[in-house]
Amino acid sequence: MRLSLRFVLPLAITLAAIAYAVIPLVDRFTLQWFVRDLDIRTALIANTIQDPLQEFVREGSRGKVLRFFDRIMQDERLFAVGFCDLSRKMIYKTAVFPASITCAGDDGEAVVSESRLVNLQRGPIHVAMHRVESEGTAYGYLILVHDMSFVQRRSDDTKKYIFYLFAAIGAIVSLVTVVIAEISWRGWVAGLKAVIRGEAFGRGDMKVHLRELRPVARDLQALIRDLESERRARDESQINWSADTLRAILRNDLKGEEVLIVSNREPYIHMRRNERIEVQRPASGLVTALEPVMRACSGTWIAHGSGNADRETADSTDHVMVPPERPAYRIRRVWLSKEEEAGYYYGFSNSGLWPLCHIAHTRPIFRTSDWNAYVTVNRRFADTVVREAKTADPIVLVQDYHFALLPRMIRERLPEATVISFWHIPWPNAEAFGICPWREAIIDGILGSSILGFHTQFHCNNFIDAVDHYVEARIDRETYTISYGGDQTAVRRYPISIEWPLNSKTMQKPLGECRADVRKRNGLAADTAIGIGVDRLDYTKGILERFLAVERFLELEPEWIGKFVFVQIAAPSRSSIDEYQNYDARVRALARRINDKFSNKHHEPILLKIEHYDPDEVYEYYRAAELCFVSSLHDGMNLVAKEFVATRDDERGVLVLSQFTGASRELPEALIVNPYNVDQCAGALKAALSMPPAEQRDRMRSMRGLIQEFNVYRWAGRMLLDAGQMRMRSRLFARADRGRKPVPLRSV
Ligand code: F6P
Numbered sequence: 001m002r003l004s005l006r007f008v009l010p011l012a013i014t015l016a017a018i019a020y021a022v023i024p025l026v027d028r029f030t031l032q033w034f035v036r037d038l039d040i041r042t043a044l045i046a047n048t049i050q051d052p053l054q055e056f057v058r059e060g061s062r063g064k065v066l067r068f069f070d071r072i073m074q075d076e077r078l079f080a081v082g083f084c085d086l087s088r089k090m091i092y093k094t095a096v097f098p099a100s101i102t103c104a105g106d107d108g109e110a111v112v113s114e115s116r117l118v119n120l121q122r123g124p125i126h127v128a129m130h131r132v133e134s135e136g137t138a139y140g141y142l143i144l145v146h147d148m149s150f151v152q153r154r155s156d157d158t159k160k161y162i163f164y165l166f167a168a169i170g171a172i173v174s175l176v177t178v179v180i181a182e183i184s185w186r187g188w189v190a191g192l193k194a195v196i197r198g199e200a201f202g203r204g205d206m207k208v209h210l211r212e213l214r215p216v217a218r219d220l221q222a223l224i225r226d227l228e229s230e231r232r233a234r235d236e237s238q239i240n241w242s243a244d245t246l247r248a249i250l251r252n253d254l255k256g257e258e259v260l261i262v263s264n265r266e267p268y269i270h271m272r273r274n275e276r277i278e279v280q281r282p283a284s285g286l287v288t289a290l291e292p293v294m295r296a297c298s299g300t301w302i303a304h305g306s307g308n309a310d311r312e313t314a315d316s317t318d319h320v321m322v323p324p325e326r327p328a329y330r331i332r333r334v335w336l337s338k339e340e341e342a343g344y345y346y347g348f349s350n351s352g353l354w355p356l357c358h359i360a361h362t363r364p365i366f367r368t369s370d371w372n373a374y375v376t377v378n379r380r381f382a383d384t385v386v387r388e389a390k391t392a393d394p395i396v397l398v399q400d401y402h403f404a405l406l407p408r409m410i411r412e413r414l415p416e417a418t419v420i421s422f423w424h425i426p427w428p429n430a431e432a433f434g435i436c437p438w439r440e441a442i443i444d445g446i447l448g449s450s451i452l453g454f455h456t457q458f459h460c461n462n463f464i465d466a467v468d469h470y471v472e473a474r475i476d477r478e479t480y481t482i483s484y485g486g487d488q489t490a491v492r493r494y495p496i497s498i499e500w501p502l503n504s505k506t507m508q509k510p511l512g513e514c515r516a517d518v519r520k521r522n523g524l525a526a527d528t529a530i531g532i533g534v535d536r537l538d539y540t541k542g543i544l545e546r547f548l549a550v551e552r553f554l555e556l557e558p559e560w561i562g563k564f565v566f567v568q569i570a571a572p573s574r575s576s577i578d579e580y581q582n583y584d585a586r587v588r589a590l591a592r593r594i595n596d597k598f599s600n601k602h603h604e605p606i607l608l609k610i611e612h613y614d615p616d617e618v619y620e621y622y623r624a625a626e627l628c629f630v631s632s633l634h635d636g637m638n639l640v641a642k643e644f645v646a647t648r649d650d651e652r653g654v655l656v657l658s659q660f661t662g663a664s665r666e667l668p669e670a671l672i673v674n675p676y677n678v679d680q681c682a683g684a685l686k687a688a689l690s691m692p693p694a695e696q697r698d699r700m701r702s703m704r705g706l707i708q709e710f711n712v713y714r715w716a717g718r719m720l721l722d723a724g725q726m727r728m729r730s731r732l733f734a735r736a737d738r739g740r741k742p743v744p745l746r747s748v
Contacts, residue, residue, distance in 0.1 A: 007181050008174045015173075019166040026162060027155050034151045035117065038126045042144045045072065046130035053142065054134045057083065057091075065092045079125060079147035083132075085140045093143075101127055103141050117148065124148035188213065195220050222478070241500075241714040243296035249717050250297055253724040258391050259299035262381055262406060263399035264345065266303035266331055267291045268322045270313040277309045279324050281614055283536050283571035285496070285639040286399055286424050288615070292499040293716040295328045302384050304345070305333030334384050336377060343373025345402065346576050353401045355579075356436055357425045358540040360633040362579055366437050375405060378445070382409035392416045395723050398449070400424045405441070408448030411487065418723045421449040422494070425636045426662075427459040430469040443471050447484045451722055453494040455637040455662035460491050490726070494719055495666060498642045500711035506619040511650050518624035522607060524565060529689055531566040532625040534618055534640050535632075536573035537610060539583045542631035542658060542675040543570060544590055547606060549631070549681030551594045554605060557686055561598050564689065566629070567607045567621060584610065622647040627654045627688040630661060631675035637662035641670065642707050651697040651704070654688035656681070666706060669699040 049072060056064040069081040073094060082093035084103035098120055118125050126146040131138050191213045213220075239245055250256060267287045269280040281287065294301055305311065305318070314320045314333050321327035336344070347370030356364040381403060385396055393416035398406050400423065407419045423446075433439060443466060446452060454460050460480065467473050473484035482489045501507065506514070519526055531550070535541040550566045570587065574580045591608040598605045613621075622628060628644035638661040645655060645667070657663060657670035664672050671684040 007177045011174055011177065012170055015166050015170045019162060023159050023162055026158055030155060030158060031151060034148070034154075035126065038146050039128060042126075042128035042130065042146070045078075045144060046128075046132065046142050049142070050132050050134065053083070053132060054139060057139060062092065066094070069094050077146050077150065078144065080143075080145035082143040082145070083140055084143065086138060088141065091140070098125065098145065101143065101145060103129065103143065122149075123152065192220070195224075236714065236718070237709065239714075239717075241709075241711050241717060243292060243499075243713060246293060246296040246713050246717055246720070249720050249724070253721055254395065254727075257727075258389065258394040259297050259397065259720075260385060260388060260394050261290060261294060261299065261301045261397045261399065262303070262385060262403060263287075263290070263301070264304050264349070264402040266305065266307075266310075266333065267294070267301060268320075268324065268331065269307035270309035270320075271307050272309040277313065280307070280612065283534075283573070283612065285637065288498060288639050288643070289496045289712045289715065290397075290399065291323075292503065292712055295323070296713070297716075298329045300330055300332050300388050302332045302334060302381060302388060304341075305335055306341075311335070332384060332388055334381060336380075340373050340377055340380075342576070343367075343370045344377035346574060348374035349402045350574050351577055351579070352436070353404070354425070354540075356433065357401065357428055358634040359426070359428060359432065360540045362539055364435070371438055378403055378405040379409060381406055382413060385410055386413045389414060389417070393418065393727070395420065395720070395727075397422065397719070405445035406448075408445040411448040418451075418727055419449045420451045420453065420719050420723055421446060422453040422496075422719070423459070423463075423636075424455070424496070426456075426634055427454060427462040427466070429462050430465040433462075433466045434469065439466070439470050443467055444484075447471075447473070447482060447487060447489050449489050450726055451490045451492060451719065453492050453719060455493070455495050456665060457493045459636070459662075460493050463491060490722070492719075492722065494715055495662060495710065496637050496639065496715050497707060497710050497712045498639055498646055499713070500646060500708045502619065502643070502646050504616050504619050506616045506623065507647065507649070509620070509623075511623050514620045514623035518621055522565070522567070524603075527563070528603075529560070529564045529627075530621075530625040531564065531627045531629055531685065531688075532621050532644070533566065533568045533570075533629050533631075534613075534621070534643075535568075535570055537570040537575075537580065537584055537587065538573055539579060540633055540635065542633045543568060543583075543587050545633070545675040545678070545681070546629055546631040547587070547590045547594055548678050549629070549675075549685060550605060551597070552678045552682035553685040554594075554598050556682055560689065561605070562600060562603050565603070565605060565607055567625070568609065569613050569618060569621065570608065570610045571612050572610060619643070619647045622653075623650075625653060627656060627685070629656045629681075629685070630658055630663070631656075631673070631681065632658045632661050633675055635661040635663075639663075641667060645700065645703045645707055648700055648704070651700045652693065653700065654691050654696055655699075655703070656684045656688055666710070667703050669702045 049068070052068060053065070056068055065083065069092065072078060072081055080094045080097040080101075082090055082097050082101070082103075084090050088103035090103060098118075100120070101118070116127055118127055126148050128144050128146075130142045130144070132140050132142050195213060195217045250259070263286055265282050265284045265287055267281070267290070269282060271278050271280050290301075300319075305314065310320075310333055314331075318333045318335070319330045320333065321330050347365075347367060351365040352367075352370060353364070355362040385406075389396075392414060394414070395418045396410055396414075398410070398419060398421040403421075407421050410417055410419050427433070436442065447467070452463070454463065464475055464477070464480070464482070467482055467484070468475055471484065473482050475482050480491045482491065516526070518524075518530070519528060524530070533543065533546055535543060537543070546568070547566075554561050554564070568591070572584070575584070588608065588610070591606045594606055595604040622644045625644075628640070630638055630641045632638055635658070638658075641655055641657050641661065641663040644653070655667065655670035657667060657672055658675045659672050660675070664670065671687060673681045673684045675681060
């Protein structure tokens with residue numbers, strides 16, 4: 001209504017002003033018209049009565065003249081008639097002839113055929129005097145007085161009608177304006193709502209409004225995205241991210257919806273050692289990150305049952321509750337034959353995709369038999385997801401490169417599911433990726449995801465470029481959304497992290513004790529400086545480069561010989577693959593060579609531990625070390641770097657970190673190095689060992705602050721919140737438009 005008033009009020013005021021100006025004008029013009037009419041009329045009367053009047057005047061019959069005048073006066077507007085002789089003396093006049101009217105002009109001259117308006121008390125009159133002639137000889141003046149009060153009456157009527165006319169015009173124009181404004185307003189509101197919902201260039205009738213809004217639609221959407229991400233960032237940073245926060249998100253934002261995780265590696269592996277069954281926690285960044293999330297969320301974790309005691313510890317439906325000491329969620333184990341594992345895991349995943357995605361100069365091997373096993377195993381996991389899902393629309397978190405085909409397979413079977421895929425390793429540039437013989441099938445499979453996450457924006461960009469190169473898809477580079485085959489996938493950066501604070505009994509052990517115990521256990525003097533490296537024994541981790549840097553450091557700084565030890569924990573990994581066996585041999589050989597070069601009988605500079613260590617043991621080494629050296633040749637994130645920082649509640653210790661890890665983007669306070677540059681790395685080791693405590697504290701404090709703020713609960717929480725937002729929107733739109741696909745995320 002207020003909107004309508006905004007149109008109607010100015011219109012009414014304008015019309016009133018026009019009417020106010022027009023009415024006197026009209027009044028004046030009508031008066032002039034009437035006077036002109038009367039002039040013509042009086043001339044006509046004068047001409048008509050000249051002859052009879054001349055006779056009556058000549059006869060001198062007063063009675064006849066006055067009767068004649070009375071007859072003329074029957075015209076209702078003629079008010080009085082008079083006759084003056086040539087000397088302008090009034091001789092005859094009708095009874096009501098106004099006394100103030102005479103035949104003399106103001107200037108004493110004769111006034112012939114001159115009319116004028118005279119205002120009397122009774123109202124205006126029109127006076128016209130005509131010379132009366134007969135055969136060219138004048139014999140007097142005829143005065144005709146007309147009553148003008150009818151003009152006044154007509155003027156009043158005219159004013160009234162003009163007023164009505166303007167009022168009617170005002171009402172009609174207002175009505176039309178209000179109706180048009182209302183219709184347009186509704187259209188714009190609907191259009192703006194569509195813009196806000198992200199349908200800026202939608203369908204049907206919406207298109208009409210959007211055409212008008214198109215100039216502002218993009219700006220508006222960009223603004224909304226900025227505001228949303230600002231709000232999200234603000235909201236997120238105000239949250240104290242913990243397991244409880246995740247539980248609250250699941251309860252409130254996701255209304256307790258079902259969460260399933262799928263990964264190749266299981267978080268707890270049961271291994272039989274003689275009579276005993278041991279539970280092993282694998283050396284896996286993926287497990288490190290997701291295990292605390294799953295403890296918080298409950299739900300089901302579907303993974304390959306790879307332990308030799310996994311079958312006997314699972315129930316009849318292949319489930320096992322974990323963690324063993326305090327069960328909180330369940331693992332659903334999927335069994336693979338030796339051949340399947342060889343083709344899918346050792347073959348396509350780790351001899352093909354792994355070297356393909358890590359630019360570490362190891363040639364990928366692509367075998368059709370491996371690919372076939374990969375397809376079969378992905379399908380097996382898809383079957384398991386469908387069987388485990390209790391609802392038609394679970395949230396499925398698909399982890400890593402082992403399952404590139406799984407998102408599409410799930411979407412085909414559970415179209416309502418929200419599939420969040422996370423690719424834990426780098427995504428190479430489009431040319432490098434293009435050598436994969438099944439590149440299109442891999443992209444097609446991944447694009448079955450609702451959300452696809454990478455650790456860094458660089459990897460998101462590389463993926464988008466690969467899509468652009470190899471499949472027919474519509475890429476919105478503003479929202480980072482890909483539309484492909486009727487589905488939409490939002491590509492997002494979610495840098496993975498670790499739990500904060502670390503849930504480990506080692507964190508309760510005083511730092512001094514950790515230092516002393518580690519040195520004692522390894523036969524080191526109390527003042528020996530320790531450098532630590534913790535990895536799977538993998539060629540991407542740059543363990544050889546790390547050892548070469550240690551060698552160079554000792555060459556350049558010989559005073560450290562005997563005073564510095566580098567402890568390398570290397571969990572055996574993928575050892576059926578030739579490349580890994582070769583790497584194992586080369587690592588051992590290099591360690592031996594360097595030890596031979598610098599050792600004395602009490603001391604070896606490199607302590608190589610190729611065995612599995614549980615997290616508690618690893619944390620003790622972190623807490624005991626002067627520095628931690630992460631020298632990956634290429635790494636999606638690298639959680640060792642974050643774990644080292646998290647264990648150092650004494651705010652001491654230095655992180656030397658490869659620039660080719662995702663972590664280096666988040667931890668610039670580390671000493672960032674190029675692992676291919678041996679001298680630079682040796683210099684960093686020297687700088688780390690001689691760094692003043694205050695500088696160590698400042699750097700460590702800053703890194704700890706970041707990891708605390710961006711911990712793994714926030715990583716998972718952001719994905720789940722995005723999934724929740726996406727589900728909420730698609731349900732909303734499904735109500736309005738059944739069958740419409742989920743809309744993309746705005747901004748994250
Ligand atoms: O880095 C990729 C990744 O899947 C990590 O998430 C994990 O740390 C590692 O590989 C585990 O490898 P695997 O399961 O083959 O031992």
